[in-house]
Amino acid sequence: MDTVNLDAANYKDLLKRYIDTQDEQSLYGAEQISKLFIKNNVPPEEIINLHIQALSELYPNLSEKTGHSMNFLLETMISYGMAHQEYQTLREKQLELKTEIAVAAGMQETLLATTKPSIDGLDIGVISVPAHQMNGDYHHFIKGRDGSLGVAIADVIGKGVPAALCMSMIKYSMDSLPEESMSPKAILENLNRVVFRNVDPSMFITMFYAQFIPSEQKLRYSSAGHEPGFYYRKKEDTFEEIEAKGLVLGVSSDANYERYEQRVEKGDMVILLTDGVTECRDGDRFIESEEVLEVIKGYAHLPAQDIVDHVYKHFERLQNFQLRDDFTLIILRREV
Amino acid sequence: MGLQSCVNINKEWDIVGARQMGRDIAREIGFGTVDQARIATAISELARNIYLYAETGQICFEVIDNINQKGISMIAIDSGPGIRDISQVMEDGFSTSGGLGAGLPGVKRLMDDFDIKSEEGKGTEIRALKWVR
Numbered sequence: 001m002d003t004v005n006l007d008a009a010n011y012k013d014l015l016k017r018y019i020d021t022q023d024e025q026s027l028y029g030a031e032q033i034s035k036l037f038i039k040n041n042v043p044p045e046e047i048i049n050l051h052i053q054a055l056s057e058l059y060p061n062l063s064e065k066t067g068h069s070m071n072f073l074l075e076t077m078i079s080y081g082m083a084h085q086e087y088q089t090l091r092e093k094q095l096e097l098k099t100e101i102a103v104a105a106g107m108q109e110t111l112l113a114t115t116k117p118s119i120d121g122l123d124i125g126v127i128s129v130p131a132h133q134m135n136g137d138y139h140h141f142i143k144g145r146d147g148s149l150g151v152a153i154a155d156v157i158g159k160g161v162p163a164a165l166c167m168s169m170i171k172y173s174m175d176s177l178p179e180e181s182m183s184p185k186a187i188l189e190n191l192n193r194v195v196f197r198n199v200d201p202s203m204f205i206t207m208f209y210a211q212f213i214p215s216e217q218k219l220r221y222s223s224a225g226h227e228p229g230f231y232y233r234k235k236e237d238t239f240e241e242i243e244a245k246g247l248v249l250g251v252s253s254d255a256n257y258e259r260y261e262q263r264v265e266k267g268d269m270v271i272l273l274t275d276g277v278t279e280c281r282d283g284d285r286f287i288e289s290e291e292v293l294e295v296i297k298g299y300a301h302l303p304a305q306d307i308v309d310h311v312y313k314h315f316e317r318l319q320n321f322q323l324r325d326d327f328t329l330i331i332l333r334r335e336v
Numbered sequence: 337m338g339l340q341s342c343v344n345i346n347k348e349w350d351i352v353g354a355r356q357m358g359r360d361i362a363r364e365i366g367f368g369t370v371d372q373a374r375i376a377t378a379i380s381e382l383a384r385n386i387y388l389y390a391e392t393g394q395i396c397f398e399v400i401d402n403i404n405q406k407g408i409s410m411i412a413i414d415s416g417p418g419i420r421d422i423s424q425v426m427e428d429g430f431s432t433s434g435g436l437g438a439g440l441p442g443v444k445r446l447m448d449d450f451d452i453k454s455e456e457g458k459g460t461e462i463r464a465l466k467w468v469r
Binding site for chain 1: 368369370373374376377428429438441442445446
């Protein structure tokens with residue numbers, strides 16, 4: 001078949017052929033021209049005009065009324081053409097925005113990067129996956145000079161870019177805290193002041209801060225309204241909720257956080273998560289936290305990193321590979 | 337420069353009058369059917385803006401006849417509330433058109449040249465021009 005082009009002569013020939021033969025090949029030609037119109041941004045009124053011209057050349061004696069009717073059709077296409085052009089511009093703008101967000105997401109990844117430290121006798125697994133391009137969950141590991149390990153896990157109420165911006169602030173306030181004040185209680189009280197002063201009142205951040213002290217095999221922790229984690233007792237093969245009370249960050253300027261302590265036995269696990277994990281959905285149904293624990297139990301014989309990876313894959317599949325909320329899961333297990 | 341002809345916009349019916357006058361002038365100076373239709377649509381948008389937001393105003397037409405090109409210039413003037421943020425109304429998808437491509441960005445696309453001046457509380461003046469191709 002001849003290559004299609006958009007000139008008037010070509011349109012006229014094709015139209016003539018169709019009127020004479022009504023064959024499918026001409027209609028196939030019409031389909032190709034139609035695609036070319038779109039590709040070259042030809043507005044609908046121009047197409048009608050092309051048709052009017054072709055008609056008048058093919059049938060110079062066509063009735064005047066037919067001519068009027070074609071002009072009427074052309075008139076009705078003008079607004080359609082305008083809408084199409086607006087749509088084109090908006091589409092270009094959307095692409096620009098997408099690219100910008102991708103760059104921002106890359107920057108966020110660099111800014112919030114944290115490396116999983118290696119602590120003797122502690123097996124650590126962590127996974128954090130954003131629902132959209134930018135992550136509103138945050139986790140951070142800090143290795144103290146005394147050999148302790150600090151773990152922060154936080155969630156901004158909200159998703160996307162605003163949540164991500166908010167998290168960058170948290171990260172830098174944490175970096176600026178002196179190491180002496182590294183008790184979970186003090187850290188949360190400090191951050192609470194920062195959030196209260198700097199963040200829009202409609203935005204809340206929940207955070208769980210835990211500190212593992214290897215020399216004492218103890219976990220110290222405090223919570224600012226964060227989704228409760230779980231403690232796994234190897235001996236009894238049971239899970240229990242890690243109870244910790246505390247106000248969400250940024251609500252009150254002088255919130256106090258309680259200090260909790262837990263002895264960690266050999267083989268025990270500390271499970272920290274965000275509500276993206278416990279609020280996974282199976283169809284229209286929210287899963288129960290027991291289901292999360294059930295899945296963790298199923299992989300408990302594996303290294304901590306493999307457990308969190310498998311749990312993520314399980315729920316990713318359960319939700320048809322479309323996360324509704326940012327998903328962060330951390331598992332700490334005492335080895336020796 | 338040719339003579340100015342104006343239409344007062346006070347009621348919805350006047351939009352049709354403005355379209356008619358604009359189209360007649362456009363046809364006379366040699367615009368094709370498609371461009372006539374575009375000019376009429378641009379006039380509709382401007383006249384409707386006056387009718388909806390300023391209640392009363394005027395649309396004037398002028399034939400521009402240079403040595404090498406001919407065109408139609410239209411000026412829409414009202415003493416209505418004015419536009420506070422012109423950049424915003426010139427943004428695609430902002431106006432009440434809701435993705436219908438209309439509004440001032442639509443007019444700008446239909447014409448070759450577009451200019452707008454507005455002062456809050458005093459009124460708006462929009463000039464738009466299209467050349468015969």
